[in-house]
Amino acid sequence: MDVVLLLGANVRRHRKLKGMSQEQLALEAGMERSYVSDLERGTRNPSVRALGRLADALGIAPHELLLSI
Template sequence: MDVVQLLGLNVRHHRKLRGMTQEQLALECGMERSYVSDLERGRRNPSVRALGRLAEALGIEPRTLLDADQE
């Protein structure tokens, strides 16, 4: 699987685990909701800084967003 698609699946997975909407996650990260949506669909290639902000908002380590063993 492409790493950008993997990242998107993991963002969605962890966002849903926390009961967050895309809007809530975007607000926590200082991003647009459409950007979060594009990330989750594997249509955006995030910067390292964006990866860190997403991980912080989700309460996880950044490397978790690139882990292929997520459920």
């Protein structure tokens, strides 16, 4: 699987497991909601810093966003 698509799928999965909306995740990570939406659809290639901010907002280790499901 393409790593960008994998990242997006993992962001969505962890967000839903936490019961968060895209808006809530974006707020916690200091991002725009549309950016989170683009990430989940695999149309954005985030920086390492963005990956870290998402992981912090989700309460997980950054590498978990890159693990195969």
